[in-house]
Amino acid sequence: MWAAISYLLLALLLIFIGWEVNSVYFAIVFYWTALSLLLVSTAYIFNTAKIFRKRENGVIPFYIRWAFVPFLFGVQIYNAWSxxxxxxxxxxxxxxxxxxxxxxxxxxxxxxxxxxxxxxxxxxxxxxxxxxxxxxxxxxxxxxxxxxxxxxxxxxxxxxxxxxxxxxxxxxxxxxxxxxxxxxxxxxxxxxxxxxxxxxxxxxxxxxxxxxxxxxxxxxxxxxxxxxxxxKGELLIKNKAVLIANPVSGTRLWEEKEHLIVARLSDYYDLKVLTTTKEVNGIELAKQEIAQNPDIIIACGGDGTVAEVASVLVNTQCKLGIIPMGTANALAHVLMGITSKFIPVEQACDLIIDGQTSIIDTAYCNNELVLLLAGIGFEQSMIEKADRESKNKSGQLAYLNGFFEAFGEQKSQLLKVKLDDNEPKEICTNSFIVANAAPFTTLLAQGGGQPDHSDGLLDINWLTPNNEDSTTVLSIAELMFSSLTQTHLAINSHHTNAKRVEVTGEGELKYVLDGEVKTAQKLVVTIEPASLNVICKEQ
CATH class of the missing domain: 3.90.190.10 (Protein tyrosine phosphatase superfamily)
Known part of the structure; x- marks a missing residue:
């Protein structure tokens, strides 16, 4: 703290001198130097070196350097003298x-x-x-x-x-x-x-x-x-990594980015690269590698590839890294933030190198792993209409088109829902979501705000159906409000939490599980608290 105080006092002294000096040119020099020292003292007060914006290659960007020129000049002289x-x-x-x-x-x-x-x-x-x-x-x-x-x-x-x-x-x-x-x-x-x-x-x-x-x-x-x-045993070399890539995920980005990814990660990890095929999926490759006790297994592909690898890592010490290359990349969005939508590969590599981890919940739906959510109604219909051909052609716009088609159909279902040990109750709805995690863009899962993937609870959300489009629009707007404010209005949307959810319908249920459309007579969803160690953005 003494360094911060020293720089701050010197900056104040220079401001005073600049105010008193008669020459405009000298005043500018004093004020400039004072600004530089004020910024440095701020860095020490808040203990953040990021204020210098020094990059991995050692370069301080020009737009930052101009403010620090007096300080940098002084530092160079002092370092040379010392x-x-x-x-x-x-x-x-x-x-x-x-x-x-x-x-x-x-x-x-x-x-x-x-x-x-x-x-x-x-x-x-x-x-x-x-x-x-x-x-x-x-x-x-x-x-x-x-x-x-x-x-x-x-x-x-x-x-x-x-x-x-x-x-x-x-x-x-x-x-x-x-x-x-x-x-x-x-x-x-x-x-x-x-x-x-x-x-x-x-x-x-x-x-x-x-x-x-x-x-x-x-x-x-x-x-x-x-x-x-x-x-505390924190000074450990943990650099044995396996990367499992799906070369046909999304727009086949792997072929374009493989060299960049391998070059970036190889400076920090003893990296082994494997790719899935029609015959050998991510589950088989992850099972094969987990026996070798790697520190991290990286899933490179879409949400499906991530789910395959994660299913093997649940309740193990091995960390899951994600390099998103699919269409939605919803889990990556949750763990890495909105920037994963714009520079997914670069940001994912940076986070994997940083090594920041978090232990999150997972869930099981009819004994299948759930990282994100299981949905009936709008969500299922939207995913079903966004087939592989349309996703390859339009990317995430395929989901938007699917949503509007599902919105136009307005199909309601009568469901019997049992939460934990409570008595079953009937719900008539056009959207029913059981979520472990979901990005804020998945509006139908936002009834109580963005689901907390480390609270040991499932988030259950459903809408009250109405034949009028305006009512459904209000319901969606309500969910958007909940997503942005983390509050629940409870007007046309409903939200609750549970550890176990049992759902039956009037016949066979069509549902979506982490982006895959499935059918079953009955859904049983259970939470698996604190069961997956993932690489994520620092909270």
Whole structure:
């Protein structure tokens, strides 16, 4: 916090000087510098390195850099001055394949080459990396943005130590650096060394580093968190991954994106890639691989492929990663947010690398896994009308067309519904949904707001039928309101929760289960709480 206060006080002083100075040009310089320092102090106050927007390749975007120019200029001068006065060399070898360093300058390229260093891990946020030099010299480069005197987040540290491990396993030499080579870089280096020996002592590992780099010195905050993470067993290499891809999902995006995905993930995971065929589906491939104890199995395809892989991972320690390539990609939308609709592959790869996880509920409908929902009426009719040909041709518009067709038919059904151990009751409805999870765009499942996929309960939603289109439109509008506000109006739509739902009709029921149309005489849906470990967006 002292850093934030120091920058803030200096910024206020510069604002005062700028106000008092007579020259407009000098005033602009003082105000500009004050703005830069105010932004930096904000980053420290809220402990967010993201304010610098430093990318993985070490570049701070131009639209951000202009605001930080005075600070960046000052940092460069200070780093160069500190380096000149430092009593240890800029780059030092800790073990056969690991090096520790302060800020790297273009003049260090020859030293990197002489030492056979081919991978640079930069754990700073406050200055640009050697992006142009690294590209020319064919050096692998990764930036993990961390504020000075601070620590990386759990996902950042996981990403860093797995990246180091991957490159060392490939017999690459890796240098880890921060500004002065004393704090942040030492923290990450020690975390990696501890990950290689769970019985190692934190102080002994730090002493080992200090034997070579005597200026290495973690502050109390860094030391406490390093010891805590080591004690909790969080410093583990978990990079054995299997990717199961459906090459014909959606618009056959796999063929176009395969190289990008494999190249992106291979820097962090020992990646094995398998593809489904007509003869061998995702279930069989996942069963075959789960026996090898991978850390993560990634389903690459549509909701059907995801469901196949997930069915094998329920109630296991293995994490499920998703790279959406289907038409709807509804579960990916729930776990990754709305941006998964626009840059699905890129965002999915980023999340898989970050490794943030959540344990979610699943459900079973007539002994079949349910990740999203089971629906009767509108939802079933909409999916049925959006056949494969129309989905290939129109994408998600096929579902919209199917919805309007189903809306025009206005078919109601008399259902007998039993919730948990309660007495059955008859419901006349044109839409009945039992949901475990659903994106906000699935309006028919939003009677009580967006379903909570980790509350151990099923969300049951139904509409009161009416022959007038206006009433149905109001019902849909009500659901939209519920989706946006997370409140239930209970005018034309109805919502409740249960752990078990039993449904029968006047004859055979046509229903949809996670996008697949099915039939049965009776539906029995049960919740399976906290049963699937998934990669997701940080909450």
């Amino acid at each position: 380096r000149k006065r430092d009593k240890v060399p800029p780059i030092q070898q800790i073990n056969e394949n690991l090096f520790l360093a302060c800020r790297l300058f273009p003049s260090d390229i020859d030293t990197l080459k002489d030492n056979g260093i081919t991978a640079i891990l930069d754990v700073t946020c406050e200055f640009d990396g050697l992006e142009w030099s690294s590209t020319q010299e064919n050096i692998n480069y990764l930036n993990i943005p961390v504020l000075d005197h601070s620590i990386p987040t759990h996902s950042q540290l996981n990403q860093a130590i797995n990246w180091i491990h991957h490159h060392i396993k490939e017999d690459h030499r890796v240098v880890v650096h921060c500004a002065l080579g004393r704090g942040r870089s030492v923290f990450v280096m020690a975390a990696y060394l501890l990950s290689q020996n769970k019985n190692a002592d934190v102080h002994e590992v730090l002493a080992q580093i200090k034997e070579t780099r005597e200026t290495a010195n973690l502050n109390k905050h860094q030391l406490r968190h390093l010891a805590k993470r080591h004690k």
